[in-house]
Amino acid sequence: MNRILLLSTFVLxxxxxxxxRALDNGLARTPPxxxxxxxxxxxxxxxxxxxxxADAIVRTGMKRAGYEYVVIDDCWQDSRDAAGNxxxxxxxxxxxMKALGQYIHSKGLKFGIYSDAGRATCQNRPGSRxxxxxxxxxxxxxxxxxxxxxxxxxxxxxxxxxxxxxxxxALAKSGRRIVFSICEWGSTKxxxxxxxxxxxxxxxxxxxxxxxxxxxxxxxxxxxxxxxLNGLESYAGPGHWNDPDMxxxxxxxxxxxxxxxxxxxxCLLAAPLMAGNDLEHMSDATKAIxxxxxxxxxxxxAAGIQGKRVRKANGLEVWVKQLSDGSRAVxxxxxxxxxxxxxxxxxxxxxxxxxxxxxxDLWAHADVGMHKGSYTAKVASHGVVVVHVAP
Numbered sequence: 546m547n548r549i550l551l552l553s554t555f556v557l558x559x560x561x562x563x564x565x566r567a568l569d570n571g572l573a574r575t576p577p578x579x580x581x582x583x584x585x586x587x588x589x590x591x592x593x594x595x596x597x598x599a600d601a602i603v604r605t606g607m608k609r610a611g612y613e614y615v616v617i618d619d620c621w622q623d624s625r626d627a628a629g630n631x632x633x634x635x636x637x638x639x640x641x642m643k644a645l646g647q648y649i650h651s652k653g654l655k656f657g658i659y660s661d662a663g664r665a666t667c668q669n670r671p672g673s674r675x676x677x678x679x680x681x682x683x684x685x686x687x688x689x690x691x692x693x694x695x696x697x698x699x700x701x702x703x704x705x706x707x708x709x710x711x712x713x714x715a716l717a718k719s720g721r722r723i724v725f726s727i728c729e730w731g732s733t734k735x736x737x738x739x740x741x742x743x744x745x746x747x748x749x750x751x752x753x754x755x756x757x758x759x760x761x762x763x764x765x766x767x768x769x770x771x772x773x774l775n776g777l778e779s780y781a782g783p784g785h786w787n788d789p790d791m792x793x794x795x796x797x798x799x800x801x802x803x804x805x806x807x808x809x810x811x812c813l814l815a816a817p818l819m820a821g822n823d824l825e826h827m828s829d830a831t832k833a834i835x836x837x838x839x840x841x842x843x844x845x846x847a848a849g850i851q852g853k854r855v856r857k858a859n860g861l862e863v864w865v866k867q868l869s870d871g872s873r874a875v876x877x878x879x880x881x882x883x884x885x886x887x888x889x890x891x892x893x894x895x896x897x898x899x900x901x902x903x904x905x906d907l908w909a910h911a912d913v914g915m916h917k918g919s920y921t922a923k924v925a926s927h928g929v930v931v932v933h934v935a936p
Contacts, residue, residue, distance in 0.1 A: 570717070572724045573744035574783045575845045576817045577691070579614025579657065580607075581791050584754070584821025588620035588668055591637040592645055599649050601824035608653065610836040611845060612820065614691045614724070615649050616657030622670040631660075631671060631680055646688035657691030657724075658684060662708040663698035672698060674708070677715040685721035692716065694743075696729035705733040709742050726788070726817075731773070736780035736787060745786040745817055749773045752790035754798030756927055765790075767799075767807045768880055771854075774814055778851035781815055787851060788817050795822035795831035805908065806878065806929040808834050812844035813852035813866045813876045813931070839907040840931065843874040852876070855893045861924075863889045872935035874907070879924040887930070888921040900936055907931045 580598050582590050599615050602608050621642070623634040633642050646656040660680060661672035673680045673694070684692060694712055696705065709727050716723045727735055727743035735746040753764035765773070770789045781787045789811060794804045811818060820835055827835075843866060852866030852874070860881030866874040873894045877887040891898050898918045905912045906922075908931060913920075922930040 568713070568725065568741050568744055568784055570722055570725075570744070570784075572722055572784065573786065575847065575849065576786050576815055577614055577724060577726075577745065578612045578818045578841075578845075579616055579655070579691070580612065580820045580824060581616040581618055581657070581693070583618035584752075584791050584793055585796055585823050590617055590620050592640055595645060596648055598824045599652050599654055601827075602654060603652050605824065605827065605832060606836060607820070607824070610838055611841055612818070612835075613653075614655045614657045614819070616659065616691055616693060616819065618659045618693065619666050619668045619695070620670060621659070622666065625671055625676075629676060629679055631673075631676070631683055642687045650688060655690035656688055657693065658687075658689050659693045659695065661695040661697055662705075662712065662729075663696065663700070663703070665698040667695055667697035669698070673712065674699070674703075677711045678718065681712065681715035681719040681723075684716075684723065685719035689721070689723055691724040691726065693726040693728055696732070705729050705735070706738045706742065709735075709739065713742050728788075736777050740780065740785045744784060745788040747790060748777060748787045749789055752793060754793040754796045756799055756803045767793075767803070767810070771810055771814075771878075774816075774851075775854045778853045781849065781851040783847075783849040786815065786817060786849075789814060791817075791819040791821040792835070793821055794834050795820075795827055800927070801830050801834075802925055802928045804831070804834055806927060808837070809840060809876055809908075809929045809931050810864070810878065812840045813864050813874060815844060815846070815849055815851040815866065818844055837907070839905075839910065839933075843868070843907070843931075843933075846874075856889075861885065861887050863887065863893055865889075865894055867895075868933075870935075872933060875920075875932050875934055877922055877924050877930040877932070879926055879928050882926050884923060884925050884928075886921050887924050888919055889932075889934075890919040891934075894934060896934075896936065902934050902936050905933045905935075907933060 649656045725743040727746035739746040751764045755766040758766035848869035856863035862878040864876040
């Protein structure tokens with residue numbers, strides 16, 4: 546079989562595996578990229594902070610790398626007026642949300658906001674239950690492009706799917722196209738119902754800035770999230786994505802090696818890439834991770850195929866993501882406590898063993914030659930080697 550025919554066959558196989566279930570709003574055809582305030586700043590949000598984040602996305606080159614959404618998470622809301630209109634905290638956002646949205650748009654970026662399907666948000670600010678149409682119209686008037694919609698303070702009898710469908714329909718009637726990010730923490734297996742409700746849905750509990758959270762008392766570590774996302778790949782695709790939560794890169798709870806692995810695996814999972822750090826005070830190492838354009842290209846591949854784990858033994862794992870041209874992005878992940886070699890065989894990739902393929906290391910940004918049948922790399926403890934394999 547010649548190379549062109551071989552690649553065409555792989556492309557058709559991969560594309561056929563993507564279910565046609567996307568929310569029909571034409572948005573998020575590749576996983577959304579941007580920044581969210583919560584992981585680093587929590588409730589300490591303000592107009593100054595958000596403007597600074599927008600400025601930093603442009604100044605640092607993150608915009609050129611593909612980051613575009615600037616999302617304010619919880620605590621921007623203050624109350625409702627006598628007519629029920631949602632009001633921003635006037636002390637923290639003195640210019641108002643419309644002016645803030647205009648500033649973000651002036652930078653060539655997009656404006657994101659947060660609400661909740663319950664009566665109140667997770668920080669007990671006004672939620673959107675009973676105000677879905679009114680809030681959606683307000684967001685549209687403010688120029689909002691992205692809505693993250695949480696699941697705190699809902700009634701015991703409240704159904705998640707119905708609640709999220711209400712806001713989906715309200716957004717559709719708002720007159721503005723708005724990316725809809727479902728955040729019910731995977732509690733009702735949203736991958737089973739959310740494909741035509743939201744553009745992305747949280748598939749796990751809240752991420753923690755930890756490699757592994759053994760007690761699981763206050764959230765979910767990176768490796769636990771990987772275990773939970775594996776097996777959900779058939780539900781993801783253009784316009785509808787599994788969301789393993791926002792990035793913790795640069796927040797201080799993990800090593801640089803672990804952050805590289807965290808970012809790499811999110812790219813292999815075709816996950817939304819929402820930075821969650823202090824963009825105005827990033828180290829060079831953090832910038833290099835968040836702006837690895839070769840890894841971002843893997844995440845943003847047009848086929849939208851979520852990677853999957855194909856081999857696991859003694860803390861050593863092989864993950865594979867099929868790309869739109871029939872090539873593969875491969876993650877060699879070492880969850881063990883010592884540096885060791887990890888091998889990927891072409892059989893793991895769905896390639897014939899006799900095939901010669903070029904291999905490129907996406908962190909070294911270097912070609913590592915032609916290989917037949919397999920490739921082996923030395924991988925640091927808690928590290929990853931990501932290669933691109935092309936026949």
